[in-house]
Amino acid sequence: MTGRQFADLLDAHGFDFFTGVPCSLAEGLIAALERRPRGSRTPYISAAREDVALGLAAGAWLGGRLPAVIMQNSGLGTSANALVSLSLLYRLPTLLLVTWRGFEGKDAPEHIVMGEITRPLLDLMGVPHRVLARGSEEADLAWAGALALRSSQPVALLLPPRVLEADTPEPAAPATGAPQTPVPTTPPSAVPSSLPRFEALRAAVGALGSEPVVHANGYVCRESFAVRDRPENFYMIGSMGLASSIALGLALARPERRIVVFDGDGNLLMNLGILPMVGGGPAIGRPTNFVHVVFDNGVYGSTGGQLSPSRGVSLAAVAAACGYARAESVDSTAGVESALRGAIIADGPSFILVRVSAEERPAPRIPYAPEEIRDRFRRALGSP
Ligand SMILES: Cc1ncc(C[n+]2csc(CCOP(=O)(O)OP(=O)(O)O)c2C)c(N)n1
Structure with missing residues (x-):
């Protein structure tokens, strides 16, 4: 499944607030979410840190949205306190889309330990989780969304490499319906400088x-x-x-x-x-x-x-x-x-x-x- 198709699934399951810190494994998904026209749903908000994204998600849910937070598993370390003393403490439904670097012990050195402890860490914190698998993406998402709402807490889907594929370039959104605020695309149109x-x-x-x-x-x-x-x-x-x-x-x-x-x-x-x-x-x-x-x-x-x-x-x-x-x-x-x-x-x-x-x-x-x-x-x- 491509990132764009998964973004459509998130829409279909009612998620309407997206934030996080990027990982290359979620490149296609974030690109699709960044390009969403403003309207009922908020386009992807780039957060400075993963725990900050969890803070945004908390506020969004309090304000009536259904949030999803995208992060690399390295960001789980950064987020431990926000997860236990905000999302879990206040029982706030949030979908965590956590890319799994260090999957099966094969990756750059900085990802190996976090790759090994990703699932035990989620277990330790009491965050239910499941691996997003090729072919069962919709069922996995439905499980996570329903559980997050039913049990009123964060639930994680782990994204191993190559589960979400790259997209082909997306055509510009048609200018129909409600007036839209222009949303910057990736790569950005206003490059700050021409110096490589x-x-x-x-x-x-x-x-x-x-x-x-x-x-x-x-x-x-x-x-x-x-x-x-x-x-x-x-x-x-x-x-x-x-x-x-x-x-x-x-x-x-x-x-x-x-x-x-x-x-x-x-x-x-x-x-x-x-x-x-x-x-x-x-x-x-x-x-x-x-x-x-x-x-x-x-x-x-x-x-x-x-x-x-x-x-x-x-x-x-x-x-x-x-x-x-x-x-x-x-x-x-x-x-x-x-x-x-x-x-x-x-x-x-x-x-x-x-x-x-x-x-x-x-x-x-x-x-x-x-x-x-x-x-x-x-x-x-x-x-x-
Ligand atoms: C806690 C954490 N979150 C996310 C990442 C994934 N990551 C690696 S490099 C990078 C971007 C660094 O951005 P910047 O400092 O602007 O340098 P640039 O990539 O533009 O060269 C990210 C998000 C990470 N390594 N650790």
């Missing part, structure tokens, strides 16, 4: 000396690795959102070094609270050696280009308001180079928003085991 991130990364890497760089997960890691692998690179392949936290810990531990983070907009939004911690946390003061570079393509590029809530928001202005000493926005290779060179010698914390296009270069997965990444990074830092 790969070129921006090449310029940034060229401006570096021996500064350690902590990388956000997804294609930021992979493209930077393809530009130039360095022992001073820490590739954070899991834990979406935490690259900036790792970099802050390192900056505080090693005040004599400049610490750079290559972040993504989706990653930063998942952990926006890091900005006031860096900019003026009363307990720690401002880390003047912290250089925060955010490659903002306005989408979750690594999972298929779903719109990110960074669109229309000046993350540089947010960083400035949070107390960063320097915050600028650039969208050319020369701009990236001079901003990063400047930030490396200036007193920070510094924030460089690099506005890039949604274009992605084919780039390999990081070939090192996580422990190798850890050990060579510590050696490069001279840590005992």
Whole structure:
């Protein structure tokens, strides 16, 4: 079944509020939901974190909607508290569509453990679940929807790889019926910049000396690795959102070094609270050696280009308001180079928003085991 066909099934079963954080296994489904005309149902709302999506779903149900939340199983970890102390505590019917990375132990390293514990974790929390299987999609959805309503609680459908297939391009919706607010499509029509991130990364890497760089997960890691692998690179392949936290810990531990983070907009939004911690946390003061570079393509590029809530928001202005000493926005290779060179010698914390296009270069997965990444990074830092 294609994502679009499954979106139609969700409609037919009364679901009319969709939110979540994307996973490439749900690419076709999210694309179909993003394109829905506004009307009685709300088009897919891109949430900054999975637990935030559960919050939205709670509000939507209180307001009379029937919500579905899409998340990768990694997001179950993020969502544990919201599931037990909101959705289950208040007994709120919600359909959880949880993609199953690490299925049968075959996937990238960051997905293996969560793949193994996905079902036990749901059992432990008391969330009924079933695998969405090819051929029984409608029956599986009917089961989950009916149980969520009857028992008034969240119910999960697990989506292993290849259960939902890619769609062929969808024709534009006919302009009939009630007036419709235009809904952005994927890939977005208003690309924020024409600078490919790969070129921006090449310029940034060229401006570096021996500064350690902590990388956000997804294609930021992979493209930077393809530009130039360095022992001073820490590739954070899991834990979406935490690259900036790792970099802050390192900056505080090693005040004599400049610490750079290559972040993504989706990653930063998942952990926006890091900005006031860096900019003026009363307990720690401002880390003047912290250089925060955010490659903002306005989408979750690594999972298929779903719109990110960074669109229309000046993350540089947010960083400035949070107390960063320097915050600028650039969208050319020369701009990236001079901003990063400047930030490396200036007193920070510094924030460089690099506005890039949604274009992605084919780039390999990081070939090192996580422990190798850890050990060579510590050696490069001279840590005992
Ligand atoms: C908790 C969690 N939710 C979802 C994902 C799936 N995921 C991997 S990378 C990524 C997008 C990262 O977005 P951004 O930082 O904007 O970088 P881009 O993909 O655009 O390069 C997502 C949603 C994940 N790894 N972890």
